[in-house]
Amino acid sequence: MRNALLLASCLLAAAACRREQREIVHSPAASHASGGIVRLSELQPGQPTPEVEVRNASEEKAYDINEGKRLFAAYNCSGCHSHGGGGIGPALMDNYWVYGSHPENIHDTIVEGRPNGMPSFGGKIPDYQIWEIVAYVRSLSGLVNPTVAPSRDDHMQVKVAEQSKKEESTEEKKKP
C-alpha cells in the first residue's frame, strides 16, 4: 500500500513536471516519421491496418497550449474560427471534424490547407508553433487534459474557458 502511494505520487510529480515544461530548443514535437499513414477516412479496403498514433508533446505542456492560444490569435486563425465557434471557417469547439480530429490531421490541415477555404500555412510558420496551435485547437473541444488547458482569459468573456470545456463525444468523428 505504501509502495503504491509512493508510486502514485511519483507518477503525479512526473506528470506535473511535464505540465510545467518549457523547451528552449525545440525538438520535433511530433512527426510522421513513425511511418504511419495519416488517414482522413474511416473506410479502408480489405483488412484494417493499425493506425499509428502521433503523440503531440505540446499537448502535455500548459506553456505550449497557451502559446498555441496566443499564436491562434496572432496568425489570425481567430479571424475565421473566432474563439472556437467559427465564422468564415468552421467551428472548432464541437465534435464535428471535417478533416479529422487527431493531432496529425489538424497539423496536416494547417500545413496543407483545405479546399473549402483553409489557407495553407506550410512553410510560413515554424513547425513547433503549428504543433502548439494543434494542441490549442484540440483544447477548444475538450480533447486535452483540463489540467494543462488554458484557464479564463483577461478579455471579454465570450465562452467558457478551455479548461472547463467537456469533451462531447468519446467517439471522434472523422468525415471526409
Added chain:
Amino acid sequence: MRTWVACSLVLMTAFAGCNRANSTRPKQLPYIQRYTSSPATSLASVLADDGQWVMAPKDYANTRFSSLDQINTKNVGNLQAAWTFSTGILRGHEAAPLIVNNTMYIVGPFPNPVFALDLTRPGGPLKWQYKPAVISGAKGVACCDWVNRGAAFGDGKIVFNTLDNQTIALDANTGAEVWKTTLGDINQGETITMAPLIVKDKVLVGNAGGEFGVRGWLQALDLKTGKPVWKAFHTGPDTDCLIGPDFKPFYPLDAGKDLGVKTWSPESWRQGGGTMWGWISYDPQLNLIYYGTGNPGPWNPELRPGDNKWTATLFARDVDTGAAKWAYQFQPHDNFDYDAVNESTLLDLHLPGGQLRKVLVRAERNGYMYMIDRANGQVLSADPYAFITSTKGIDLKTGRPIENPDKQPKSGKVIREICPAVPGAKDWQPSAYSPRTGLLYVPSENLCMDFEGLEANYIAGTPYLGANIRYYAGPGGNRGELLAWDVVHRKKVWGVKERFPTYSGAVATAGDLVFYGTMDGWFKALDARSGDTLWKFKTDSGIISQPVTWRGPDGKQYVAVLTGVGGWPGAIVSGDLDPRDAGAGDGFVSAMSDLPKFTEKGSTLYVFALP
C-alpha cells in the same frame, strides 16, 4: 451519276431542314404569345417596359418600385405559390432574379452558377445553365457567407461577378460565354459579391474584403469586351482615386490634396479597406453615379489614427470617366465598421416650403436617414430612424457626426451598449420607395453590441479586425423591423417588428403592397399605407434575398423570391457555427443563437401568382 448524287444531297438537306422545323419547336400553350421578332437586346429598350425586372435595384434610381397593380390590397390574400426551382446550393441566397424578355436569370451563391428559366412555358423550365470555373479557396476570404447579390443585363448579355473576382458576360439567349475578366486576388483577401450595374456601354464592379485589409475600388469595364476602362481606388493618392479638377466637395472636411494618403498613418492606406460591395445609383441627366464605400481596416479604430479617407464615403462620379464630382464622408475615422455601401434612392421631391429638389435618400448603417442634394453633396437632413448611442447626431454645418465619448472603442477595454451594432441599423438589404405613398420601406436591424479593441496583425489574405465583439437585441427585444419612412416629412410612419434582423430587400408596387421576407422563413405582403400584414407564406428556409415582381407572357403579375438563409446573420445556420462562442461569426452569432430553432438551410426560388 454526279447529277444524281447532287440531286439526292439537295433533297436530303431539304428533308433534314423540314424535320428540324417540325420537331424541335416546343409546343406552345394557347395563352402564351411568343415574341415573333427577336427580343430587345439594349438595356434602354427593356427598361422602358415596366413589366420586367432588368436590374437588381429595378431602376437606376434604386426605387424597387413596380407599376404593376394586378396583385393589390384587395386580392393579395389569394396569392398562391405557382412553381419553385432549386439552385442546389445550401448557402445564403442574397440575389435578385432578373426578368428580361420572358426569361428569368438567377445567380447562385458560390460556386456562382447562372440559371436561365423560360417563363413562356409552364413551371419555368431551364433554358440553359452556366457553371463558371472558380477557385474554391475564395470561400476562405468571404467574410459573410458565399453570397452573390445578382446579375445585370445589357447589350444582349447577362453580366455577373464570381466570389473569386471574375466578371463574366454570357449571351443572354444561349448562355455562351462572351468574355470574362479577372479583377482581384483572393490572396490579397479580395472577393466580389455585388451585383454589377450596367450604364451605357460600361459595367460597374467593385470589390469586397474590408475585413481582410484590402484596398477598395470601383471599376468600369467595357460592356462589349470586358476590358477595364477606368478604376477608382478608395484610399491613396488623388490620381488613384480619380480625384481631379472637377472635384468639388460641399464640406471643407472633404477638401484637400491627397487626403486618401494624409488621413492615414504612413502607408496604412494600402490596407485601408474602403471596398464597394453594395449599390450604385445613376442619374442620366447629371450623368453621375452615386455609391458609398465600405469600412476602414482594421476594425479597432485606435490602430488607424486619422479620418481614413475615402472609407465610409459617398461618391458622385462621372460615369464616362470615373472622375469624382463630389464626396461626403459619413464617418471620418469610422469607429464601428459602419460601411457606407447602402443604396442611394434618387428622388425629385417637393420639400416643405421649397421648390423641387433633386435629392438622394439613404438609410445609413449608422442609424441616420440622410437626405442629400445629389447635385452638390450638401446634407439637407440626417434624422435618426433607429436607436442610436454611438453618436449624438450629425452636425449639418460641418457634416461630421457628433461623437459620443462614452462609446469610443478602446484597446483592451470592453465598451458596452454601442447601438447600432457593427451590421448597422440597416445593412446592404435594399429599401423600396413608392411614389404613390411617398414612403421609403426600410428593412432594418435593431442590434447593439459590446466591443473590445485588440491588436491586429496584417497578414495578406487573412482577416484584419482587431476586435472582440458580441451583438444582442436593442431596446424592445425585436431584432428587426420593416419600417415605413415619410421622406418629405422626415418621420417614421409605421413599423412591423420582426423577431430576427430584417435581412431581405423590399419591393413596393402600384397595387399598394410591400413585399419582403424574414429570416424565419415568412414571405409577407403588407399594405403600403397602413403596414397591415395582408398575406404571408411560410417558405422552406429563411429569406435574405431581394424579391422581384413582373408581368408574365400570359399577362399575369408574378412575385418571386429566393429563400436560403445565410449571409452574415444566418451564418450560424449556413455555416453550422457554434453559439457557445458569443464572438463567433464576428460577434453576430450571439444575437442569432435561436435561429437554428426556426430555420434550416435552403436554396429555393418561389414564384407566386393569383389563381
